[in-house]
Amino acid sequence: MAGGAREVVTxxxxxxxxxxxxxxxxxxxxxxxxxADGKEPPxxxxxxxxxxxxxxxxxxxxxxxxxxxxxxKGSLSxxxxxxxxxxxxxxxxxxxxxxxxxTHKEELxxxxxxxxxxxSAEGVLSSDGVWRVKSIPNGKGPLPLTTAKTPKPLMPTEGxxxxxxxxxxxxxxxxxxxxxxxxxxxxxxxxxEAFGQGESILKEPGYLEELEDRLHFYVEECDYLQGFQILCxxxxxxxxxxxxxxxxxxxxxxxxGVIAWGLLPAPYSLGEPQKNIYRLLNTAFGLVHxxxxxxxxxxxxxxxxxxxxxxxxxxxxxxxxxxxxxxxxSAILATALDxxxxxxxxxxxxxxxxxxxxxxxFSGKKVVTAGATIPFPSGQSLPDTLVQLGGATPWIPxxxxxxxxxxxxxxxxxVLRGLDRACHTSQxxxxxxxxxxxxxCATGEEVLAQYLQQQQPxxxxxxxLLLTPCKVAxxxxxxxxxxxxxxxxxxxxxxxxxxxxxxxxLGGLARELTKLDLRRWASFMAAGVEQDDLEEMLxxxxxxxxxxxxxxxxxx
Numbered sequence: 001m002a003g004g005a006r007e008v009v010t011x012x013x014x015x016x017x018x019x020x021x022x023x024x025x026x027x028x029x030x031x032x033x034x035x036a037d038g039k040e041p042p043x044x045x046x047x048x049x050x051x052x053x054x055x056x057x058x059x060x061x062x063x064x065x066x067x068x069x070x071x072x073k074g075s076l077s078x079x080x081x082x083x084x085x086x087x088x089x090x091x092x093x094x095x096x097x098x099x100x101x102x103t104h105k106e107e108l109x110x111x112x113x114x115x116x117x118x119x120s121a122e123g124v125l126s127s128d129g130v131w132r133v134k135s136i137p138n139g140k141g142p143l144p145l146t147t148a149k150t151p152k153p154l155m156p157t158e159g160x161x162x163x164x165x166x167x168x169x170x171x172x173x174x175x176x177x178x179x180x181x182x183x184x185x186x187x188x189x190x191x192x193e194a195f196g197q198g199e200s201i202l203k204e205p206g207y208l209e210e211l212e213d214r215l216h217f218y219v220e221e222c223d224y225l226q227g228f229q230i231l232c233x234x235x236x237x238x239x240x241x242x243x244x245x246x247x248x249x250x251x252x253x254x255x256x257g258v259i260a261w262g263l264l265p266a267p268y269s270l271g272e273p274q275k276n277i278y279r280l281l282n283t284a285f286g287l288v289h290x291x292x293x294x295x296x297x298x299x300x301x302x303x304x305x306x307x308x309x310x311x312x313x314x315x316x317x318x319x320x321x322x323x324x325x326x327x328x329x330s331a332i333l334a335t336a337l338d339x340x341x342x343x344x345x346x347x348x349x350x351x352x353x354x355x356x357x358x359x360x361x362f363s364g365k366k367v368v369t370a371g372a373t374i375p376f377p378s379g380q381s382l383p384d385t386l387v388q389l390g391g392a393t394p395w396i397p398x399x400x401x402x403x404x405x406x407x408x409x410x411x412x413x414x415v416l417r418g419l420d421r422a423c424h425t426s427q428x429x430x431x432x433x434x435x436x437x438x439x440x441c442a443t444g445e446e447v448l449a450q451y452l453q454q455q456q457p458x459x460x461x462x463x464x465l466l467l468t469p470c471k472v473a474x475x476x477x478x479x480x481x482x483x484x485x486x487x488x489x490x491x492x493x494x495x496x497x498x499x500x501x502x503x504x505x506l507g508g509l510a511r512e513l514t515k516l517d518l519r520r521w522a523s524f525m526a527a528g529v530e531q532d533d534l535e536e537m538l539x540x541x542x543x544x545x546x547x548x549x550x551x552x553x554x555x556x
Contacts, residue, residue, distance in 0.1 A: 005048035006226040006352060008344070009218050012069040013242050014233025015185060016265045018164035019326045020300075021231055023334035023476065025065055025170040030471035030488075032063075044468045046347040052221065054173065064173040068214045070241060071177075072192060075185040079165035081177045161327045167475040175214050180207065183237075191237075193278055195285040196528025198240025202248070211245070212252075219253070226344060227257025227295070227353040231337075232286070234262035234299060235279040239286030240528075246293035257344075257353025258294040261337060262286055264400060266303035266313045266323050277521050280308055284509050285529070288540045291366035295357035298368050298496060300333050301400040306505060307512050314396050316374060319479045331477050336372035336398050338470055339494035342415045343462070351462070356496075359462060360411045364547040365498045367506065369404065371395030375480065375490035378419060381427045383438035386451045394455075395495050407501040408550035409456040416448055418469030418491030500550040507545035510538055 012021040032047055054062040161167055163185075180201060183192040192198060202208050219225055228249050232242035242260060249258050264283065268276060283299075283306055290297045302323060304311025313323040321328040343351040360368050373395045377385050386394070393405050424444025426434070434440050437454075441447040444465045452461040469489035472480075480487060518525065518534065525531070 004224055005046050006224045006344070007052075007066065007222040008049050008226060008353070009215070009222075009228045010050065010065065010067045011228060011230045011232075011245060012067065012071075013230065013245065014236065014238035014263070015071055015075055015164065016233050016235075016263050016326060016330065017231040017238070018069065018071055018075065019330035020263055020334045020337065021067075021069070022164040022168040023331045024231075024337060025067075025168065026473075026475065027334060027338050027471045028065070029170045030473045031468075043347050044466050045342065045345050049226075049345045052173070052218070062171070062173075064171060065176065066218050067172065067176045068211070068218070069172070069177050070180060070211075070238075072183045072185040073179060073181050075163050075165075076177070076179070077163045077165050079168065079177075081179060164330075167327070169475065175217050178207075178210055178214065193275075194237050194524050194527035194529070195240040195243070195282045196237075196524070198237035198242070199244050200528050201241055202244035208248075211248070215249075215252070225253075225256060227259065228253070229341070229353075230258065230260040230290075230294070232260060232262060232290075233264075234283050234286045235264045236282055237527075239282040243286060243289035243293065246290050250293045255354075257296075257357055259353055259357060260290045260294045260297045262290065262297060262299045263333065264299065264301035264303060264306070265326055265329055266301055266400075268303070268310055274521070276308055277516065278524060280306075280509070280512065281521075281524055284513055284541055285537055287367060287506070287509075288537050288544065291544060292540070294366065295354060296361050296368060297366055298370050299399045299401070300337070300370055302329050302332060302398065303400045305402070306400045307508055314398070316396055318375060318377075318481055320481045321477075321479045328477055328479065331472075331479065332374060333398065335374055335470055335472065335490075335492060336370060336494050339372060339415050339417060339492045340370055340413070340496050342417065342464055342466065342494075343413060346464070349464075356413060356462075359460060360413060360496060360498050362411070362498075364544070365410065365502075367502055367544060368496050368498050369397065369399035369401050369502065371397050371399075371404070371495050371497065373493040375487075376416065376418070376493040378423065378491050381423050381425065381439075382416075382419060382444055382447050383426050383436065383441070386438055386447070387436045391455075395493055401499075401501050401505040404497065404499055404501050407499045409459040410498040410500070410548075410550075411460040412452065412456065412462070412495055412497045414448065414452060414461065414463045414493075414495045415466065416444075416463070416491070416493045417466035418489065419444070419465075419467075421467060424465070498548075500548050503545050503548035503550070505545075506541055506548070510541040510545060513538060513541075 010021075012018055028047065028050060031045065050065060051063050052066045054064060056062060180192070182201075183197075184190040202211065230242055230245060232238055234242075239262075242262070246258055246260060249256070262283075264279075268279065287297060287299065299306065302313045304313060316332075319332070321332060323329060343349065343356050344353045371393070397404055421444070425441060425447060426439035428434070428439060438447050438450055441450060445463070448463045448465055449461070452459070452463060470492045471489050473488040480490070525534075
């Protein structure tokens, strides 16, 4: 690991987590390629934090995500579980066994046109069964999206995307994908829909040993492991898988950071009472258990509420998206995630996962909210843009915890990326009266720090200003209403906040659950949760809510 990267192991647990993860890894992969014009500043983010180097049996160098991914039977579509970079299992069997070999094959899912084009653009499968990756300009990552000899890959259509692997452009290591065969991804039966079901999966020796084996594989090759980031579905049974995974990480890797990103798709309907009750219970159990076993927990959703009453999905001034499409929702959440995780992915920074979590989670406040402005307005100076915002919250809430306006912020970590350096400070002619104190700042870092101090004077604030933009090259969907064509990078403003708004959100969740007659939902309890577990969870949820009182009043 060049430069002593502080490695992170990523765990993706669930199908919506797979959608967010596919966009996330596509964005990381696009960032590995140097633009032809050489304008992008190199070196701010360290890809070795997330990626590992390796070598195939034929001596070919590889660069793959340090990733463990769990999903259900039927969720991979045309993607091979063992990936395409290393020797096929069939070839290994043929070498080990000299006798007669009988092959039984299932009918393969056809690749959509995007994946077909992507495969022809990035490499070829040679006659000896080895994936030959073509030369890469900087030795890492995919080919540029367009070269003199390579056509631009087709943009996948929304109709062609059924699962997350339909638009994943990154090669995965054979140890990345772990399939849960006892539950089905499709259909109305055999679903992983309750917290207790998810917990029970990692109580089975087979799945537990497989997870532990994969963790050991990645961890033992790290020099400076800083921790684990968990991207998990919070609304279904993967909430229980994530809870047991976090407990395992806490026990096995004490002292390392564990940051959990609990993902919820939007929207949902009042016409599906069982799904809504299960979603509420899974979310509550997940938040409580993840808070107990993680350094930090952040729900991420474009929905307006974590509770039973549905609220409209959030809107962005410069984005047009379809909230019913996981392909769209996950792209926005991945873009926010790519920005708010910047502090522990910097090439040179004293901030680690543990330090970030400690700053935000003091006094038991393990749950935080996220927000982002996507894209952040450009074309004028940063002081001018921030002054125009006035006293309004400068980002859109992305944790389904209500409007943060007027809430007390206890601590926040803020990242602004992708603005030209010339726009960081005031562009007024010397001698012109200054519209605000922000216009007197000498650097962009000072502008951002002073703005945060003005907005939340009592909060403990940390901020980072990066020149590197966020990558949104295809297959990222075209969501930007202000751009006539698909942009390949955008500026983004993102934040993690420990806020008094969580007092009402978490308390509201507990009150809704207290009012439920769970005898009507005995199937949820039968999946492995007992009445004592429910009562303990409710008490811990109320206790979590109490941590976020700002002293202005009691929980109603």
